[in-house]
Amino acid sequence: MARNIRFREALREAMVEEMERDDRVFLMGEEVGHYQGAYKVSEGMLDKFGEKRVIDTPIAEGGFTGIGIGAAMVGLRPIIEFMTWNFSAVAFDQILNNAAKLRQMSGGQFNCPIVFRGPNASAKQVGSQHSHAMEHFYATIPGLKVVAPAYPSDAKGLMKAAIRDDNPVLVMESETLYSVKGEVADDQDAVPLGRANVVRQGRDVTVVAYSRMTHVAMDAAAQLEKEGVSVEVIDLRSLRPLDEDTLINSVEKTHRCVMVHEGWPYGGVGAEVADRIQRLAFDALDAPILRVATLDVPMPYNAKLEQLCIPQPDRVVAAVKRVLYRGQA
C-alpha cells in the first residue's frame, strides 16, 4: 500500500525509522527539539526519543558540526540539521577539512558516517544571503556524497540510505518542497545512492534536473508535449556519485540535452553533467548541451526579480526549442 504524504513527513519517517532501527543514530541542530523543527521536519521526535537523541544546539554551526563529526568518528551516526544550507557556510571548514578528509587522512582507521541535511536553494524572498544553492560547492568535494530528492518517496529512501552509509552524506532538501505531497510506499526502503531516475519517458530531448527543478522540468515537459515535443526528464537524485549510465543512455536516444538547476551558471553540477555527456556521448549529440540556471547575480529580494532569476518552465521550454533548432535558422 502507499500513502500520500508530505515531503517533510517522508523525511521524518526516514529519520524515525532509522533511529528506531539503530540507537547510534541521533539528530542535532538548531530548533530541532523543543520548537519541533524550524520547518517542522522533526516534529514530535523529541517526545519520542528524548533529549539525548534529539539535541537542540546553540546558533553555532561550526561547533555542532564539529561535535557531530567527532561523534561519527567514535561510532555514533549523527544527523546534523542545518536550519538552511546557507548556514553551513559557517561550518564549511568542518565539512571540507574534517568530514570529507578523515577517512583518507587516517588511512581508513576512522569512518565518518554522518548525515548533514536541511533546506537548500531559493525559498520565497529570503534575500541574497539565504537563497544559495550550496550543492554545487559540496558536490565538487571528493569524500562527500550529495543527494537532492524531488519527491517524498525519494526523500524517505535517500534519507535512509544516507543514514546507513558509512560516509558523510549531504541531503539537500527544499523549503518549497516540504509541503509537496507524493505517494510513498508503506515499505519504502532505502534508495541506493548514485542512481538517477527517468521520471518521464521521451524521444526528442533529455532534460536533467534534481530537487525542486525536477518539478519545473516536468511542467516544461507537459507544456512541450502540447507542441508535439517529446521530453524525457531525468531526476538525478544523487549529485555525487553521478549516474552516468542513465544520462548517457538517454542522450544516446534523444541526441539533445538541457540541464536545469538552481545556482549560478558558472561551473557546478550542470557543467559537470555537460562535461560527462559531451565526453562519453559526443557522437550522440545533435546540439550543444544547454543549461538553465539561476541568473548570474546575487538573488534579488524583490519578488518579481527573484522569480525572474530562478529557472522557470518557460525558460526550460525555450532552451529545449533551442537544442531542437526550433524557430530559428
Added chain:
Amino acid sequence: MAKILDMPKLSPTMEEGVLTAWHKKEGDEVNVDDLLAEVETDKATMEFRAFDKGVLLKLLVADGAEVKLGQPVAILGKAGEDISALVAQTGTAAPAAPAAPAAQAAETSAPAAQAAETSAPAAQAAETSAPVDRAAETSAPSPSGGGLGRGNANRPAEPRARGSLLDRTAQEGAPREANGPRTAEGRVFASPYVRRAARERGIDLQGAQGSGPGGRVVARDLDAIGNGAPPLPNPPPKEEGAGAQRSTEGAGAQRGTEGAGAEGAAALVRRGVGVPATVGLAEPEIRPLSMMRKTIARRLTESKKNVPHFYLTIDVDVEKLVQFREQINGELESAGANGKSRDKSEPKPPRVSVNDLLVKACAVALARVPECNAQFTPEAILVHQRIDISVAVAVPEGLVTPIVRNADRKSVVAISGEIRDLAGRARAKKLRAEEMQDGTFSISNLGMFGIDGFAAVINPPEGAILAVGQVRDEPIVRDGNIVAGKKLMMTLSCDHRVVDGAVGAAFLAELRSLIEHPMRIVTG
C-alpha cells in the same frame, strides 16, 4: 569521370610522406602501374604508381611537398574534362609550394576561422562588460528574461553563440582548421551526431547546407542529404586520427618550412621546437627532423619505454672464427681465380665478413633456442617458426634494419651476398618497406667503428637484439700459458617479458659454442 588521387599508404607505418619528385606532369598520359612520383616515407623512398589509366589533369602538390596520408595530390581523368568541381573540393587552387600545403589551406580556405576571430572580441566584450552572465542559456531572450539581461538579450542570437563556441575552441589550443570535409567555402558544420550517422550510412556531407545556426547540418537535415547526395567514394579515413595527429605535430609546420628561406625556417622551427632564446649565447644550428629521424625517435622511445630490457654480455675467443673466415675467403678467392677464363672486368669475388658468420651463427643458435626468437603480445608469446634476422645498417640519415629471411636455411656466402645487397640499397634509399618489416631477431655491429662492446635497444616487436663489438687482440690463457689471442664482446638485450635470464644465457652458450667451433656454423 575524373577522380582525385590521394597519397597512398606506402609503408605500414606511414602517416605522411614527402613527394620528392613527380615523374609525370600535367597533361601526361598515364597507364596502369606507371610511375607517378617518388615519395620519401618514414622508411625509404617509395614509388607511387598509378592504379588507373587516364590523363593527369592536375597536380595538387608540388615537388618537395610534405603530404599527409590520404591528402589529395593529383586529379586523373579524360583529356579536356571539367575538373573545377574536384579542384574546389580539394580546396587547392594551384600546386602548393613545399611550404606546408596544409597550413596554407587553413589560411586561405577558412573564412570560418576568420569569422571566429572577428566575432570573438564581441563575445568577449559581452562577457566582460555584462554583470549578468547568461552564458548558460546563451542568446535568445526568454519571455520573462527581457528585463535583467537587456544587454545580451538584444544581441542577435546566433553570431554570439557561434563566435563564443569557436572562441572557446581556440582558447583550448585545439586546431582551428577542421578535420572534416571541406567545401570551397570552407568547413562543413555538422553536429557530432550527424557526423556519426553520415559515417555509418555512407552519406557524403561535402557541400551540405544544414538548417541549423550558421548552416550547421543537424539531425533533421540527414534524410534530405542522404537522398540527394552520392555515397562517399571511400570512407573518410582521417576523421578520428586527425585531431590527435595534429596535436603531436608541432613538427608538421616545422618540416614544411624547409624549402623556405633559411632564416624564416629557423625562426619557425624555433617557434615550433621551443628553443629558448637565451641572450648572449650562440643559437644552435637547427636541423629539421627527417622522416627517418622521426621514426627512429618514435620507435626507440617506444621500445625503451615499454619493453623491460636486460642485458647479458659474453666475451668470446674468436681466434678460430677469424681463421675460419680467412679460410673461407681464401677458398672463395681461389675458386674465383681458378674459374675458367676469368674476365678482368669481373668484380673481385665477394669476401665473407665476421658479421656474416655471426648472422649465420645466430640463426643456428636461434633454431636451437627458439625462445629467443619470440615476440611478446598481451595475449600470448609468439614463438616464431621462421628465423628472419634484422641487420642494422648505418645510413647518412640514421639507420635502417633490412632483414635476412630464413637465415638458418641459407649458406654463409648467400647471407653475405644478401647483406651486401641490402646494405647497398639501404644507403641508396632503395629498400622496399617489406624488406624492413617483420624481423624476428636483430644484430647490430659497431665493430667497424672501433667499439669494444655496447648494449643495443630492442627493435620492437622482436624479443632480443645482439650488439657486437670489434675483434680485439687480447692476451688469453691457453693450457696454462698466456698467449696472444682474439676476443669479441657481444651483449644480448632481452625483452624480459619474453626472454628470461636463463633462456638468454642458453642462447649465448649455443652462440659461444658455435663461434669457438666455427665449422659447426656451416654444418648447422
